[in-house]
Amino acid sequence: MLHVTNGDHAADAIRAAGAPGPVLPWRDVLHDGPVPAGLPLAELSRIRAEFIASRGWASPEDAERSFRERDDALAAARDEDEVVLWFEHDLYDQLQLVQVLDEAARLPVRLTLINPAQYLGPSAPEQLRALFHLRAPVTPAQTALARAAWEAFRAPDPRGIQSLLETDTSALQHLGSALRRHLQQFPWTTDGLSRTERQALRSLADGPGSFAEAFAANQARESAIFLGDSSFLGVLADLGADPDPLVTWDDGAPVRALAPGVTIASVADHRLTLTDNGRAVLEGRAAWAPRTDRWLGGVHLRAGESGWRWNDDTGQIEAGTGRTGESASAASA
Structure with missing residues (x-):
């Protein structure tokens, strides 16, 4: 079992709660900097690493290594029995969620989702254990919506996001408000x-x-x-x-x-x-x-x-x- 979540604070909390299996922090501020369309994950991660380094948040070498190790860890999850996605309700997390769903849905592995209206990092271990037991299988409707949102977010014309918001986005309950905040x-x-x-x-x-x-x-x-x-x-x-x-x-x-x-x-x-x-x-x-x-x-x-x-x-x-x-x-x- 692999757990994927937003960053190190949440990852540490999930580990402390005793979740079985490794925890992978996704670590990217997708609301900030270039996320252009039409690129495979490896090429997009290279662009994101360059941006992170340009902002002074990491050295070029550390940024490139962090993205490469992250992407390799997700690809290796094809050998797991389950990948649990832990993401919050805010814009930072919702953008990560649609990216991870777009990528992980290609893997021959069971996907489950934990998507509460609460912040994971400050949550008590018993709260996180309760959320773990309430995780639900990712549905085809959620995957389709995530892919549509990820495509619209990366497009050079933001009206695709507007059009998506005029449809039913309830399959991912927090996505609509997050995308509106992005606009x-x-x-x-x-x-x-x-x-x-x-x-x-x-x-x-x-x-x-x-x-x-x-x-x-x-x-x-x-x-x-x-x-x-x-x-x-x-x-x-x-x-x-x-x-x-x-x-x-x-x-x-x-x-x-x-x-x-x-x-x-x-x-x-x-x-x-x-x-x-x-x-x-x-x-x-x-x-x-x-x-x-x-x-x-x-x-x-x-x-x-x-x-x-x-x-x-x-x-x-x-x-x-x-x-x-x-x-x-x-x-x-």
Whole structure:
């Protein structure tokens, strides 16, 4: 028996609960960085490893080795009698779940699913043992939905996700809300900010606060927490890109993503401040034009272009119109 789960915290908890067999942490932040369509697992894992290394979360060698060992462990599960999938209800886990289901369904092995609306890492051993005994066989409807979601998430056109959300997604009970949350990570039609970017700015609206405080405030605004502290620092770094940063450290220094010498522990107590440009965007007096390229699944959002936008009034994803308009500095001058 092999157990597959979201990461090391959950894997340690499952082991501590006495689950029979090895536990494989999937370890990938699929909501962050490129996840392009049309690639086999090995090639996609190479791209993901390069992205993880580029963010400073691991060395290139460690990232490549981690993905290779992970993929090999899943492939070897063809010799197991059962693969148990343990995934939570949030966006981070649901994206992993549809990827793993798409891949594991190819194996000649019994698949079972544990998909609670709770976080596995902090769960007590007796809670995890109870969940283990309640595991259910993966159904053909769940596999088909997972494959459709995985294809839509990796597509260069996010309207496939929108179309999927207009169908019945109840076979995977948490998938619909997770994919909707993913679409809210696109720039909004109102101000060019994603939901997470807006939440980050709001955490500083009443004055400077530490990175740890801003991160906690962001988590408190989520009904299903999915974003880790390293990804949140990356969000702040994007908002702090020149020219016209929306946020800086309290001393005026630019916010940087993880790099040699920059760790979460080293910046946790550093204080962040909203710039005049940031306040203008937050108050609706200007729109934000992202300064850095980024990927949301298979969609490549290019700096300075409106690209795809989320309309929160209609709950729809919309095509942009090219270059973005008025800058924050022009509006706040």
